[in-house]
Amino acid sequence: MISRREFMQSLARLAPALGGTGLVLSEPALLRALLGALGGAAFAGSPADELIRQAPRARFWSAAAGGRVQCRLCARECLLADGQRGLCRSRANVGGEMRSLVYGRPVSVHVDPIEKKPFYHFLPGSRAYSIGTTGCPLRCKFCQNWQTSQASPEDYRVRFTPPGDVVESVRSRKVPVIAYTYNEPLVFTEYLLDIASSARLGGIRSAMVTCGYMGPAALAEMCRVLDAVKVDLKGTSESFYRDACGAELKPVLRTIRQIAKSRVHLEIVNLVVPTLNDSDRMIAGLCDWVMGELGPDIPLHFTRFRPDYQMPHLPPTPTATLERARSMAMSRGIRYAYVGNVPGHHGNNTFCPWCRKEIIVRTQFFVLESNVNNGRCGYCGKKIAGVFA
Numbered sequence: 001m002i003s004r005r006e007f008m009q010s011l012a013r014l015a016p017a018l019g020g021t022g023l024v025l026s027e028p029a030l031l032r033a034l035l036g037a038l039g040g041a042a043f044a045g046s047p048a049d050e051l052i053r054q055a056p057r058a059r060f061w062s063a064a065a066g067g068r069v070q071c072r073l074c075a076r077e078c079l080l081a082d083g084q085r086g087l088c089r090s091r092a093n094v095g096g097e098m099r100s101l102v103y104g105r106p107v108s109v110h111v112d113p114i115e116k117k118p119f120y121h122f123l124p125g126s127r128a129y130s131i132g133t134t135g136c137p138l139r140c141k142f143c144q145n146w147q148t149s150q151a152s153p154e155d156y157r158v159r160f161t162p163p164g165d166v167v168e169s170v171r172s173r174k175v176p177v178i179a180y181t182y183n184e185p186l187v188f189t190e191y192l193l194d195i196a197s198s199a200r201l202g203g204i205r206s207a208m209v210t211c212g213y214m215g216p217a218a219l220a221e222m223c224r225v226l227d228a229v230k231v232d233l234k235g236t237s238e239s240f241y242r243d244a245c246g247a248e249l250k251p252v253l254r255t256i257r258q259i260a261k262s263r264v265h266l267e268i269v270n271l272v273v274p275t276l277n278d279s280d281r282m283i284a285g286l287c288d289w290v291m292g293e294l295g296p297d298i299p300l301h302f303t304r305f306r307p308d309y310q311m312p313h314l315p316p317t318p319t320a321t322l323e324r325a326r327s328m329a330m331s332r333g334i335r336y337a338y339v340g341n342v343p344g345h346h347g348n349n350t351f352c353p354w355c356r357k358e359i360i361v362r363t364q365f366f367v368l369e370s371n372v373n374n375g376r377c378g379y380c381g382k383k384i385a386g387v388f389a
């Protein structure tokens with residue numbers, strides 16, 4: 001059992017790290033939950049033992065020979081012997097059964113503008129109750145959320161929060177959307193499915209921010225309860241995914257195609273990292289793929305990298321690079337291309353592709369003006385792609 005002093009010291013160590021990435025443990029309900037856990041069982045025994053003991057049975061896996069389990073949740077398809085954890089650190093083989101170690105263990109909860117995710121064509125100007133756990137199946141050297149994505153669940157001692165408590169917290173704050181974000185939400189798929197299906201009954205919508213590495217079966221279930229997905233497409237080269245992310249490109253492209261065929265709203269983000277994926281060839285390849293596979297109406301965001309994680313020596317992405325990427329996208333016919341993480345830039349704004357008027361004006365993550373009425377341009381009346389009500 002840790003003392004209150006030790007716990008508060010660990011929280012104090014945690015807060016600046018989270019604040020520095022925009023992740024904030026300031027949601028009062030979460031803080032209450034954390035503090036409430038001081039007197040509870042969550043701190044008895046070793047944190048990892050306790051977590052495993054309480055972890056619910058996972059989905060999307062099958063039994064394999066010799067007591068092993070084969071995970072099907074993501075493209076890694078980890079084959080785990082008894083006692084082993086997956087690469088995401090979020091699932092473990094416990095006595096021949098796959099358990100989710102992150103179900104009900106949110107470590108980041110905050111109400112953000114939906115533009116921060118970023119979604120620019122899904123309920124612009126809305127608040128999003130944003131929630132994340134720990135864990136990710138990727139190993140991107142330039143990760144902007146590594147404090148949680150590359151952590152293990154026992155690194156953050158939080159008590160179990162059932163899906164119903166999350167939905168009630170959202171409902172009581174009158175927030176219209178839950179965003180599954182911060183770390184990689186696919187690792188808490190079971191939790192996401194339970195929250196989103198319960199939220200949907202109360203008219204609350206769900207949006208996910210993902211690397212797109214999930215398997216097709218899990219994604220199909222997600223698409224039944226999600227309303228919007230933003231996929232990070234980090235490049236369109238296998239060698240880039242392998243060298244910079246320790247992953248493969250193909251599963252990500254498969255995910256994007258699958259979402260595009262569903263009823264779920266889709267947006268794509270490309271984090272442009274100097275020297276890694278900022279060449280004309282890389283950006284042109286990405287624009288060509290988006291235009292060729294998805295057509296002109298999927299919003300495409302080129303966002304600025306800030307030096308972090310294993311890439312502190314790289315500079316932030318120059319604004320000119322993002323402007324060049326946006327121009328390349330638009331010259332190929334992509335109607336909604338954006339510059340991201342550059343507050344006040346005109347590339348944050350939405351322009352009607354038909355009459356060219358500025359129809360949504362943003363600064364930072366906030367909508368200052370909107371001239372979209374019933375999903376149509378307020379000037380020329382033509383339809384604007386997206387979900388506006």
Ligand code: SF4
Nearest residue numbers: 071074077078086088
């Ligand atoms: S979700 Fe985790 S355990 Fe499952 S295959 Fe992916 S990395 Fe492995």
